[in-house]
Amino acid sequence: MSCALELLPSEILDQIIFFLITEPPSLGRHNRRPDRHIVQSNNKDLKNLVQCSHRLLHVVRPRLFTHACVDLKDERGFKDFILASDLARCVQSLVVISEEAPLDQLKQPWWHRTFSFIDPTRVTVHAPPLFIGNTLDIPIVDANEEAFDIHLQALQLEREGTPNATSFLPLDNCKNLLQARPWTSMSINESSFMKSYSSDDYFLLQAPSIFKWWSKQIIPESPSPHISSMIYGLTSFSYTAVLPSYNHVKLMLDSLSAMPGLQFLSVQLASDTDDQVQQIRWPGGTNFNYHISWGEFATSYSLIIYEVVHKQSLVEFQSRDCTLEVIPADLTSGLDVDLKKEDWVLQGPGIWRRRKC
Template identity: 40%
Template sequence: MPCPLLRLPNELLHHIFTILATEPPSRAQLYLPPNLHLVRSGPQDKNLKHLALTSSQLLDLVRPILFSHACLELKDEPEFRTFLVRSNLNQYVTSLVAISPPTAAYADDPSWWRRVLRYLDPDRITLLAPPVFIGETLSAPVQGGFNWAFEIDFQILQLERDPRPPRDLSSLQNLEYCTNLLTARPWTSMAFNESSSLKAYHHYEYFLGRVPSFVGEWGFHLQPQAHSPDVEANPPVLPELTTILENFVSFSYIAVFPFFNHMELILNTISKMANLHQLTIQLAPDVNNHATELEQRGSLDPNDPWMELERWHIDQHPSIVEFCSRDLHVEAVREDLIRVLQDNMGTNWTHDESGIWRRNLSPVH
């Protein structure tokens, strides 16, 4: 006897399945230590996958929903492209996670996006890769003299734009002369999980090291003194960088205990985002992350990273209307952090217990 579910019209089944669809794990895992868990779904998120195994009719209906969030390991890109195009599933992809593992047998091509964006047009791209590879993808070379001390295997870059209606993929532009991923689409939101600087605190005069970070490189080159003839020459970083930064209306920065002088570079970059409306910053480990305790088994002075965290600040930024601090769960720094934010942000802001600060935009009479 046929399953009663299969008697329903396909339109109604599709509506039901879209309700069952869950957010991709790359959304929920963005603020956690970067690693391959970024693309791993929990058992409760596999209902549609299980449903697709029950019949060919349901498979045809569920597949477009499942592939709206696609995952690609860059070494498999040719097979990935062939499968999506032949199955006509590329038109449904709205978000893509691209992975370049640090232990690959051969180096991935940092221009991978030129090929992929000829047959996909996602509204969100998430790149999970080592710092140097992300820098190469964005034409922002990451200086590698002290990278070994941080032991960072992965960082996460996430770019988003406003959702768009389905379009004819055959009309996608040729990106052969596009300089980097940032200019390939009109991105309006960026999130960057820089990973942890904690391991570098073991080394003498750790604060003299340069965190492997493309956002830090941007901040360094945006400093007035970076263009002084007295400063050692560095590779040029995106001549159109200022224009790119002005396109972002939302920015999230996640890093575990970055150095204080590095935060100055990050804030220097943020200051150039002239149209930024929303800013989110997380500088302490997640509530379930015990990285600090593990590192204390070595030569790390446990006070150092917390001192760095308490000294950071955010300057006034006229365009920002919402600021989120994701560090208020740390009881040891909660009061000091709120005080620092209040001192820097002034009286025109209100905040709730979750750490979200909103600017009072009421007209003055």
């Protein structure tokens, strides 16, 4: 049977292979707490198929590397393999993993080197906050890093179009990844803020975040030219964090003023995989900070709904928290009522669209 399969024309083999393709695991895990296992998958159908014969290897490999991953510790090996195997045109999305903050700010940025031989339409970065900040040319305040225990965060950028392995936009004067391509979608996962609630002064702590700097640069009536050039063209924005304070959520919402064409907004402020969400306790055994954290959650959503209602460019809003079982029912039950009052229509679980005038 193996021989009969290999005798089929490449076009038919390609159609058969198409039905074995699954969504890359990095998409399904982007809203979970960031870790280096983002690309691991139990589905190895394509990997098993390429081991059957040289013929199938030739046909399957381009599909197998549509979604690629590189750990920057082996950046050179990744580039050599992609070029030697003539796969540059095949890479449509790239996951970049780094567990270390950049050591030398004067060296050429990693994305300069990467975009010199591939041109993916989606880039996902899992790295420490300082690395994320460096990638976006944003200073990260990490004075209270230990209070949050945030080791990795995730940044995802997408654009329209197809990969181009031969004609690239110039990057000589480009200092951040946001300016490197005409991105239209941005997703940020800032990980868990839960540890901060063990401090009486949790509301004074500064999380390692790009939004701390952005909020100072953006004035609603006149956004900073530097910020505008980075996020002006975004039409979709997604934010994920586990129980951030409402003060921090306000910083995130401030950045939306520099996205005049924003049409889709998605948020998630809790986790469906982290048991600690239901087990936050003060050292003395009381559940005082449990209630405090959900109070911050409720206040955050009041700010979010206000932004959604008054952001006239928005077409669709999604609250992924509405589908999570760990959320106390009373904290999300009022969303539909509040949005319906402002001509928003529920389209599905946690998804609303603005009613057309």
